[in-house]
Amino acid sequence: DIQMTQSPSSLSASVGDRVTITCRASQSISSYLNWYQQKPGKAPNLLIFAASSLQSGVPSRFSGSGSGTDFTLIISNLQPEDFATYYCQQSYSLPLTFGGGTKVDIK
């Protein structure tokens, strides 16, 4: 199985901040990397697919980059509704695997 490691596991930030979350794969996954946002009690929501493509309807303050083994999700100008947990997921090979999550809370 491909292991996905996210860092940090949690962070505190303020509205308006720029937030960076990283995800590392245990082997190369090309650009088969997705990012999800999950709010408490809700299903995850796809933000970014194929490492850097913004899902329809997702605000442009979210961006993704990377390829191979190292990936980054950036939230620029953090908004109150962005406080949530973020997960990366690889879709390069089965089983699909998720990172452990990064919880973004209010400083």
Add this chain to the structure above:
Amino acid sequence: EVQLVQSGAEVKKPGESLKISCKASGYSFTNYWIGWVRQMPGKGLEWMGIVYPGDSDTRYSPSLQGQVTISADKSISTAYLQWSSLKASDTAMYYCARSLTTTIQGPDYWGQGTLVTVSS
């Protein structure tokens, strides 16, 4: 509009069987893989497996193979996740989710989740 509507919460005893469902609408059910994701209380997301309703081709996470059965009934656009003998450790929220493309990819649309509680 793509929608995945899951069956309601369940409370079961250890050793009981269970089948939960995920009714799809708004797209061609037979053309997209649909999978299941587990989230244990306070924990992260875990991919369980996936089925292609067009021909019932099914793939499982090796860690869960043999513990659950994933299936689909294309005549009613519904996917299923079932257990033959539940354990307390099966207590979790279960989400169905459609693959982003017609191949196996990460999900784009998700169901609302089905909470399964297993307790004696």
